[in-house]
Amino acid sequence: MIKPRIALDMDEVIADVSPKFLDLYEQELGIRLQKEDYWGKKIYQINGAMHVRDFLHEKGFFADLPVMPGSQEVVKSLTEHYDVFITTAAMEFRASLEDKYDWLLQHFPFIHWRNFVFCGDKSILRADYMIDDHVNNLETFTGKGLLYTASHNIHETRFTRVNNWEEIGDFFEKERK
């Protein structure tokens, strides 16, 4: 039996980028941002924080990101029923390629490298489901898109929203009924 496919994003879906951005912002500007400060946008879209985004180009930035809570367990269980591809828009950041590769091998060893996809424009992908925090990726997707809640997408209403990995597990359990 061919399993349905899931195209699963990395950053802000299985890898938590926010804590590192908050640390960098505090380090650079001396202020610890609270959720209400950046809710509705990206952390680096706050006045004076744009250069925090430059750290994305540094070796090591993506190497030690914390794993999104619950993602390992749920992804592992999803692989029983689905062919899970990790699809990440890595190409803007040359320095991220090896870091992301190593991070996946370390934290998601049950996903084979054959199922890693490092790309830019995700409209090249063909799958049955896509889990992503970026609306533009879901807009061009031909399968069913799930929007993973992140600060920058909270006002979006066009897609099925998932707020955490427990909700993703529940969604796919219902899909199989």
Next chain:
Amino acid sequence: MIKPRIALDMDEVIADVSPKFLDLYEQELGIRLQKEDYWGKKIYQINGAMHVRDFLHEKGFFADLPVMPGSQEVVKSLTEHYDVFITTAAMEFRASLEDKYDWLLQHFPFIHWRNFVFCGDKSILRADYMIDDHVNNLETFTGKGLLYTASHNIHETRFTRVNNWEEIGDFFEKERK
């Protein structure tokens, strides 16, 4: 107007891997292979040559591959009518990621990084055309597949064959008529 999309392979299609393999074989085994020695298979499938494949894991292997003759000019002209994505099965080789990235920026600067795709299993790709030397990639492709002639695929008859970049240019010119 949305342009039709081409998923274009790298190795043995726009990057010529054979000369390096032949050099390595000669260096390791003291014999300069002739075309008839490896025609019908991969160079490393010749008796005693399997370890030549290990060099694919070394940093630098993919950094200085010669560009396939005519590919730059034809790809550049194709970008006027098509959205060209470079789709390469790089994931088996961690050390190849940065080398391939740099090689593309150097030799195909007119292809934006948004259109780079480093993957493993190419059945995740959605495009209108695929140009590839590996039959298994064309087998799972849902668009029109073009088989680029390489020593290991000469006995294949199921796909439209292209022997060089001039033929690719001609093929797409006819497609637009």
